[in-house]
Amino acid sequence: MKAIVQTDLDNPRSLELQDVSTPSLAPGEVLIKVAAAGVNRADLLQARGAYPPPPGASEIMGLEVAGVIEDAGDTGRQPGEKVGALLSGGGYAEYVAVPEGQLLPLPEGYSMEETAAVIEVACTVWSNLVMEAGLNKGQRILIHGGAGGIGTFAIQVAKSLGAEVAVTAGSAEKLETCRKYGADILINYKEQDFAEELKDSCDVILDIIGAKYLKGNLKALAKDGHMVTIGMQGGRKEELNIGVVVSKRLKLQGTTLRTRDKDAKAEIVAETVKHVWPLLASGDITHHLHATYPLAEAAQAHEALDSGEVTGTLVLTTA
């Protein structure tokens, strides 16, 4: 089959379509003929050598696809079925093998491309906001980077749960995007101190910043508050005041989706399909497919995502 191979590990843009072996199936896996594959920041990091695939995962990039079951293996599924899949890797290819538990139906009314664009963000947001942080009606959540792909999706999920949503972003235009998706409290981090504005009031924080915001996040959290950190765009190391953590009874949690084992991924996929797919079908939650590129142009897609001008998800197509 054809797949994207990084030909020079020192050059993150050396992504070429080459012939490689079609994956063989382990027990419980199906082979998908890929129609569309989402492009994620984790793929950019992997191309820079900063995010190696977890043990046992494909060396090929790509964490989400939509396509058709080519070989159902021992699973009892039907070849020809249209599916989406959450992957540990291997999506930038004509075929990918995946455990059955990580398959999802296409949301009603969704194309292959739209499906490939929404899986990773939906699973990331649902697993962190609900399965980890337990966000509930009436609580306040702070979402950093509210205008990004994760951010806009998280705003909508939080509103669907009946939570009050505060966001940070770096421009009036980005904050207006957040407002359109439903955010209640808009904070321009270049002009305002979010920790002062939200002092002791946030039940949940979805954090993609890390070190730079640690002190501010501790200040913004309410008693029994729960922060989930899923990115560290603001660095890794910072002083922690454990006294604040104890006196406010806080939970500080870090997670990644990709490194979880297949049972955990299957549980996340099942919960996401159960709770989020109906909201996609009804249009209550939308996610922006920014553009599609032919699979052979993965390097251009990475270039575009790196530029910071992308407002939704990029998708590679094999058609």
Added chain:
Amino acid sequence: MKAIVQTDLDNPRSLELQDVSTPSLAPGEVLIKVAAAGVNRADLLQARGAYPPPPGASEIMGLEVAGVIEDAGDTGRQPGEKVGALLSGGGYAEYVAVPEGQLLPLPEGYSMEETAAVIEVACTVWSNLVMEAGLNKGQRILIHGGAGGIGTFAIQVAKSLGAEVAVTAGSAEKLETCRKYGADILINYKEQDFAEELKDSCDVILDIIGAKYLKGNLKALAKDGHMVTIGMQGGRKEELNIGVVVSKRLKLQGTTLRTRDKDAKAEIVAETVKHVWPLLASGDITHHLHATYPLAEAAQAHEALDSGEVTGTLVLTTA
């Protein structure tokens, strides 16, 4: 009524038995005629001005008592009933008012003094190990300060759940105490590096040290590990590597029992009675009542607990 009053806020030993007003009952509260009151480290801290009572709580020290219901208020309980109670304060007195949800029965075969000695430690250990950290059969827990009152109780609870128990302590004698209570892995922190010995292996850590052990605890935690910090004997501030928290998917949690609201306390009391009281009745878990003092000698009890020579709980009696 008589109660212990701190007559000089600059002198933690100025604890005198004085006449004060008997507490009046709020709706849902009962008045207990105190027979025995446990002495905790939190009381020592309060006498030093380092741990003020939470808003609305009695200014009088004492977080756990056993006694007899004197006035059942509007609760429908019966005057004369023997009870224990988890308090937010007020135990160093002849009478104390407490929400009904914080009452407990005496464990079968337990005296008033033994009951007053075990409530705080049992609720602290059960709520943190099970209700917060979700400790399960087959998991490994690391308990710092294994030979202390919390430590020996936590060892026994963890063993009753089928967990493997590692402990740290500062002498061969203290480690032998831990072994007798069931600890599997004994680490003398003066001679061994616990983080190196237990690297990436601990599903749960019960931490009373804080800053000094933060780096080591992060190293010792396994993937998806959960640390609950309930004390900071080793300081409050330390650099946190958020990269480790994210890549190992850790939860770092701080808690205190005293500051929780009455609904949370009632839930903890109910779960502790349900799961721990049978183990006290059967003798599968024991807790050492170190000594009793007359209520008027609270200062001497504080002096003794401060000395570091106490191996269980001290109790004040009104008889």
